Amino acid sequence: MFDFVLIFTLSGLNETMENRYVLLSFTALYYPLMIFCNVTVIFTILLHKKLHEPMYLFICNLCVNGLFGTSGFYPKFMYDLLAHDHMISYVGCMIQIFVIYSSILCDFSTLTVMAYDRYVAICRPLEYHSKMTNQKILKCILFCWLTPFFCMSFLIILIARLTLCGFSIEKLYCEIWAVAKLSCFSATVNNVFGYIVILTYFGHAVLIFCSYIYLIRKCRKSIEGRHKFIQTCVPHLLSLINVTTAFLFDVMYSRYGSRNVPQSLRNFMALQFLLLPPILNPLIYGLNLTTVRQQVIRLFFKKQVGIYE
Secondary structure, three states: OOOOOOEEEEOOOOOOHHHHHHHHHHHHHHHHHHHHHHHHHHHHHHHOHHHOOHHHHHHHHHHHHHHHHHHOOHHHHHHHHHOOOOEEEHHHHHHHHHHHHHHHHHHHHHHHHHHHHHHHHHHOHHHHHHHOOHHHHHHHHHHHHHHHHHHHHHHHHHHHOOOEOOOEEOOOOOOHHHHHOOEOOOOHHHHHHHHHHHHHHHHHHHHHHHHHHHHHHHHOOOHHHHHHHHHHHHHHHHHHHHHHHHHHHHHHHHHHOOOOOOHHHHHHHHOHHHHOHHHHHHHHHHHHOHHHHHHHHHHHHHHHHHHHO
8 A cells, every 4th residue: 555656657659659750750749740730729819809709709718728738648648758757746747647537528518608608699690799798708717617626626635645556547647537546545526526517517518518509499480590500500510529428438338347448449439528629629610600701811921021021
C-alpha cells in the first residue's frame, strides 16, 4: 500500500513507441494547425464589431475553450513522445484531469446556451434583442465556465481523498476513472458523483436535440425560417454530434474498455474528444457561416495586400 503517490506512470505509449516519430510529426503539424484555426476565428470575431452578436460570441467562447482543453494534453504528449519514461507528478495529473474534463463539459454548456440563443432568434425574433442583452450573454458565458469548474473541482477533491495502491495509468493522459481504479478501497462516492456529472451533461445534449426537433417543426412554416435554421443551426448540430460522440467514446472506453483491444485503437478511442472537436468546431463555423467566412477571407486578403504594397 502507498501512503501517497507522488508520481504516476502513463503506459498508453508503451506499445506504440516504435512509431513515436510518426506520431510526433503528425502532432507537430496538427496542434499548430488547431491553434491557428481557433485563433483565427477568435480574432475575426473580436476584431469586427459586426460579429459582436450573441451567436458569434458563443462561437468565440467555443474556440477559446478548445485552446484551453488541448493545452492540457498536447504539450505533455509531445514531450512524452521524445522521453524514455512517461511520468507525471500527482499535482500535474490533477491539473491535467481538471483542464481536459472541464473543457469537455464547457463544450456541452456552450452548445446548450447556443441552442437557447437559436431558439429565441428563430421562435421569438421580435424579443431577441430584449432577451439576449449584454448582461444575459455575460451570465451565459460565466455559466459555461463556472459550472464545469465547480464539478471538476469537486471531483478532484474526491480523488485527492483516495488512498492509492498503484501508480500506473494505462492511458496517454491522466483520467478520472483510471486514477479512481488505483484506490485501495471502494471509490463508490467518486463513481456516483462522476455518473451524476456525465448524465447531467448528456442531458444537456438530449435537451439540445429536443429543442432542435421543435425548431425544425417551426421552421418548416416559412422559407426564411428554413434558411436561418440551415445557416446557423446545422453547424451547431454537427458540433453537438461531434462532441457527444467523442465524449461517449471516452466514457465507454474508460469504463468498459477491454485489454484485448489493440493499444493503438484504444489510444485513438481515448483521444476522440481531443482530436476532433477542437479542429472541427472552428472549421464548421468558419467555413459554413457566411459572415464569419467573409471576414476571415477579408482579414487574410488585407494582410496579403499589405505585404505586396
